[in-house]
Amino acid sequence: MRRWCTEEPTHFVLVGRREDTLRAISEDLVTRGCDGTEASIHVGAFRDSEEVAATVAGALEHGRPDIALVAFGSLPEQAVVSATASALTEALEVNGVWPALCAQLLFNALREEGAGRIVLLGSVAGDRGRRSNYAYGAAKSLLATFAAGLAHAAVGTGVSVSLVKPGPTDTPMTRGAGTRGRLAAPDDVARTIVAGVARKQPVIYAPPRWRVIMAIIRALPGPLFDRLDI
Numbered sequence: 478m479r480r481w482c483t484e485e486p487t488h489f490v491l492v493g494r495r496e497d498t499l500r501a502i503s504e505d506l507v508t509r510g511c512d513g514t515e516a517s518i519h520v521g522a523f524r525d526s527e528e529v530a531a532t533v534a535g536a537l538e539h540g541r542p543d544i545a546l547v548a549f550g551s552l553p554e555q556a557v558v559s560a561t562a563s564a565l566t567e568a569l570e571v572n573g574v575w576p577a578l579c580a581q582l583l584f585n586a587l588r589e590e591g592a593g594r595i596v597l598l599g600s601v602a603g604d605r606g607r608r609s610n611y612a613y614g615a616a617k618s619l620l621a622t623f624a625a626g627l628a629h630a631a632v633g634t635g636v637s638v639s640l641v642k643p644g645p646t647d648t649p650m651t652r653g654a655g656t657r658g659r660l661a662a663p664d665d666v667a668r669t670i671v672a673g674v675a676r677k678q679p680v681i682y683a684p685p686r687w688r689v690i691m692a693i694i695r696a697l698p699g700p701l702f703d704r705l706d707i
Contacts, residue, residue: 479509480664480671481544486513490539492532493549496520523549523575533582541590544674545583547576548598550616552650558612565612573616577623584627584636591635596674597624599640601682604691607707628679637677641670644687 481487489506491499496518503516517539521532550572558565580595587593602610603617621640628638645651647660666683673681682688694702 479506480667482506482510482514484511486511486515488514488540489516490519490536490542491516492519492521492536494520494522523571523579526575526578529575529578530582533579533586537583537586541586542583542593544594544596545587546596546598547579547583548596549576550598550650552610552613555608555610555612568612569616569619571616572613573619573623576620580623580627580638584631584638587636588631588634593635594637594639594674594677595627596639596641596670599624599642601642601644601687601691603642605695605702609707625679639674639678639681641673641681641683642687642691643683644690646683 482489487510489503491503493499499518499520503518506516507514519532519536519539521535522528523532551568553564553568558568576597580597583593583595587595597620599620600613600617602614603619603621604614606614606618621642624638624640631638643661643666645660646663646666648663651660661684669683669685670681673683682691694707697705
């Protein structure tokens with residue numbers, strides 16, 4: 478988010494479950510941002526449709542956003558969600574259903590104003606199901622299809638919709654999940670997202686090399702793909 482306030486003053490409305498975390502982020506943004514940068518907070522919940530609707534409504538009371546970034550989720554272990562019905566349900570809801578609902582509610586509000594950008598945080602995991610994280614990937618695939626449909630619905634309304642597909646990034650979530658391989662630097666991913674949103678790109682791979690990588694993975698024949706440990 479700091480990338481959005483380094484060149485001009487920005488008013489952030491930070492929405493999340495934990496007030497202490499939101500306050501820490503808001504203080505950091507104001508301290509490191511341009512003069513005039515402000516940050517408000519709104520504490521909400523995302524456990525069911527009523528809570529999501531109330532959270533979005535509360536956030537919109539701070540004013541209609543120019544850019545609305547929907548970026549929440551979890552990275553559960555596939556073995557856990559495979560064995561537990563409640564864990565599988567939660568993985569699909571938290572990573573797919575509730576972000577999609579947030580996006581729809583935001584779109585309904587922004588369409589009335591005839592302007593605004595909605596940015597959804599997806600994942601390259603949604604491009605092809607893999608044994609290591611197919612529950613998470615399925616949720617992100619749902620979100621990708623929803624974002625594409627919402628972008629189509631937004632044509633002519635003045636609202637744009639972008640879906641971000643990051644590759645594995647060096648964050649507490651990926652480190653905690655034991656993600657293998659090279660992790661992208663968060664600042665590099667942030668630069669790509671900010672540039673893509675400014676250009677109103679419908680799909681933003683971050684870093685950009687993942688567009689090519691995933692095109693290759695999607696094109697692999699089934700028998701060859703099945704032999705890969707990914």
